[in-house]
Amino acid sequence: MPRAARVHVLPASPPSALPSGKQSTRSATPGEQRCARDYSSHHPPPVPLHPARRHFVPRRSLRWRPGPGGEGPAALRAGGSRRPPPVPRRAGAAPPLPAHGLEAAPGAMDLRTAVYNAARDGKLKLLQKLLGSRSREELEALTAGPGGGGGPGAGSTPLLIAARHGHLEVVEYLLDHCGARVEEGGSVSFDGETIEGAPPLWAASAAGHLGVVRSLLDHGASVNQTTLTNSTPLRAACFDGHLEIVRYLVGERGADLEVANRHGHTCLMISCYKGHREIARYLLEKGADVNRRSVKGNTALHDCAESGSLEILQLLLRSKARMEKDGYGMTPLLAASVTGHTNIVEYLIQGGLQQDEAAGGQSGTCASGGSHQRGCSEEGCEGCGASASSQDEVPNVFCTREAAVEALELLGATFVDKKRDLLGAHKYWRRAMELRCEGGKYLPKPEPRQLVLAYDYSRERILGPSHPDTSYYIRYRGAVYADSGNFERCINLWKYALDMQQGNLEPLSPMTASSFLSFAELYSYVLQDRSKGTLATHLGFSDLIGVLSKGVREVERALVHGKDPVADSAQFTKTLAIILHLVFLLEKVECTPEQEHQKRQTIYRLLKCSPRAKNGFTLLHMAVDKDTTTVGRYPVGKFPSLHVVNLLLECGADPDSRDYDNNTPLHVAARNNCPLIMSALMEAGAHMDATNAFKQTAYELLDEKLLTKSTMQPFNYITLQCLAARALDKHKIPYKGFIPEELEAFIELH
Incomplete structure (x- = not known):
């Protein structure tokens, strides 16, 4: 489980079993997003479906669960990846020498590697032999991070790796005799996850080395120094349950209990989530805020409910924890239901219903979170806080019927x-129904706004459409149908989920992109197998154009909402690539003249938005780039695609559009060695002699080894006007102000 920041994306869902091992992705629910070494996630068991079929179950990437470092994966995920630790030869191998000091010395790289590895392995005598006769400047270079001064996240250092592995003598030697910087941060690995900007004290605390922790603090380390994601050494110790270190940092060194990571997740919250009762008890005794809320609005009670620790939950209630709703409107009771912890659910329900019965069924819902309870701070809340007879007794929790x-x-x-x-x-559903009708007082249940075949409305009704779990499990249920061969029912459920996501999530959400990718992969599979005669499922124009239109709408929403394509370039590029794959698949479906017109209208809408992907690529650039082929773990369409290029050109794509390096689609096609596509672009008016920022023409970029130049006739597409423009540029002849403005742009093209 990652030690890092809980990223708001969902954990890996159960794999299903369609033949190519297909799996999609989705974002994380609030409960899973709180704890990976800054948050951890719940992983449902695998789906035991037919092994001959391909996986269509959406994959849940790690939710926003900060681990002690707060550096958790992103979507997962969202689509990002953590930079791996510097390991040139084997795990823990030394990073490269700094750009000063020993850089020019023969064997400097080997020396630095030897020093780093000796520190990692705790070989003090070898370290003394390597460093004993070095000058102060050399020692500084050998013990610092890459780039001299290093800096958070720049790489590991001998002191950091020695602290990570608990080599006390090595740590003291590096500090006392080598002048190692006691607070210099770097990259360190825990449980397969790389924590960036971790100081040595953080690493020692996370690994549970009390002696090293004492030594580092004695040498001047700051007890509250954080990683890049604002995780403290105290949080690192809380994550893995190192009670002695927690006591030492707080009791003897005065560590701040309330420093939260970048997600607002505190030491108490992570202790509750990880089930460390004694640490939670100690933090509460020292005055930790039991009702502190994270960025997403969750409290320690939510983390406790998600982890399933009833004893810690009772401990929190004795400390006057309030039953509040988080940012998704979930109470701890609902959080326990979502994660399936029946012990928490039964405890909260039974205590609440007993109190409700004693009060004659009049207990209500307080404003602080949906149920009265001891310690509620709401003014005028008469039911809260009156049911505990002593400090040691666990108070009853009021819970409405x-x-x-x-x-x-x-x-x-x-x-x-x-x-x-x-x-x-x-x-449980039977119990719920009996309770709903109990005593002849029926609790009304709202009717669904839209009836969807084979869809359980309970989750949407209770959690709401904006909760990540709601749309995810609709997609999951559809994936189960796809695994069993019922693709039509799957498509209906996925369309419903996509509408829900676009209506409630911000543009370019990783969850929405995951839904589009799932559609593309499913449609590709159905079209491929139908062409082989192995599937009877009908996939028509309306299915594909419907999803394509929603994809265009997603791009329009992103631009209207002021999304910065540069800041969100990775997600925006992925969305555009998936849309191009849908266009690729649409070309495989027969269309009537009216449908052909509708298809071109949709593509024209997209081109009119003038979307730009990574590096300033237009849709035409992407259509001629082989990198567009890879959008997920499984193939959908193959690029460069002549059919997609022709369709884009017919709908008005500019064949001479430029990326940030002034490359035209013709340049990209030349790099990908696509003579047929180059011919199509030139027939559409692309200039073969247009130069990029490096003064290269597309013809000059063609691969000579593959002899494609012999098939190209560039002079058939070069006019006298083109030659004149190049002559002006070559001989630096001034022209601005002497010719019409429209011709100036033409000359700049060359």
């Missing part, structure tokens, strides 16, 4: 989707 019904219904849905336990789900 409606809240209990919803928790049981949601728990049943969890048993179906996560545990695949239909009997268990039936048991």
Whole structure:
């Protein structure tokens, strides 16, 4: 589990089993996003479906769960990846020498490697032999991070790696005799995850080396120094349950309990999520804020409910923790239902219903979070805080009948989707139904706004359409149908989920992009197998054009909402690439003249937005680039694609458009060695002699080894006007102000 920042994207969902191992992605729910070494996630067990079929179950990337470092994966994920630790030859090998000091010395790289590895392996005598006779400047170079001064995230150092592995004698030697910087941060690996900007004290605390922690603090390390994601050494110790280090940092060194990581997740929250009861108890005794809220609005009670620790939950309640809603409107009770922790659900429900019955069914919902409870701070809340007779007694938690019904219904849905336990789900749904009708007072249930075949409405009704779990499990249920060969039902559910995402999520959300990718992969699979005669599923023009139109709408939304294509270049590029794959698939479907017109109208809408991908690529640049082929883990369309290029040109794409390096689509096609596409571009008016920022023409970029130059006749497309423009540029003849403005742009093209 990652030690890093909980990224708001969803954990890996159960794999299903379609023949190419297909799996899509989705973003994380609030519960999974809180703890990977800054947050951890819940991983549902695998789906035991037919092994001969291909995976269509959406993959849930790690949710926003900060680990002690707060450096968790991003979407996952979203689509990003952590930079791996510097390991030239084997795990923990030394980073390169700094750009000063020993840079020019023979064997300097080997010396630095030897010093680093000796520190990592705790070989003090070897380290003394390597460093004993060195000058101060050389010692500084050998013990610093790459680039001399190093700096957070620049790479590892001998002191950092020695602290990570608990080599106390090596740590003290580097500090006392080599002048190593006690607070110099770098990259360090825990459980396969790289933490960036971690100081030696953080690494020693995370690994549980109390002696090293003492030594570093004695040598002047700051007890509250953080990683790049604002994770403290105290948080690192809390993550893995190092109680002695927690006591030492707080009790003897005065570490700040309330320093949260970049997601607002505190030491108490991570202790609760990881189930470290004694650490949670100690932090509460030292005054940790039990009702502190993270950026997403969750409290320690939410983390406790998600982890399933009933003892810690009772401890928090005794400390006057309030049952509040998080940013998604979820109470700890619902959080326990979503994660399937029946012990937490039963405890909160039974205590609440007993109190409700004693009060004659009059208990209500307080404004602080959906249920009265001891310690509620709401003014005028008469029911809260009156049911505990002593400090050691766990207070009763007030829970309304409606809240209990919803928790049981949601728990049943969890048993179906996560545990695949239909009997268990039936048991909880039956209890919910009986409770809803109890005492002849029926609790009304709102009707769904839209009836979707084979869709359980409970999760959407209780969690709301904006909750990540809602759309994810609709997609998951559709994927199960796809695994069983019922593609039409899958497509209907996925369309419903996509509409929900576009109506509730911000543009370019990784979850929405994941849905588009799932459609592209599914459609590719269906069209491929139907052409072989192995599938009877009908996939028509309306299916493809509907998703393509929604993709164009996503681009329009992003531009209207002021999304910065540069700042969001990776996600924007991925979205455009998926759209091009849908266009590629659409070309495989027969169309009537009216449908052909509708297709071109949709593509024209997209071109009119003038979207720019990474490096300033237009859609035409992407259509002639082989890198566009890879959008997920499985192939959909193949690029460069002549069919897509011709369609874009017919719909008005500019054949002479430029990227940030002044490359035209013709330059990109030349690099990809596509003579047929180059001919199509030149027939559409592209200039073969147009130069890029490096004064190269497309013809000059063609691969001579593949002899494609022999098939090209560039002079057939070069006019006298082109030659004149190049002559002006070559001989630096001034022309601005002497010729019409429209001709100036033409000359600049060359």
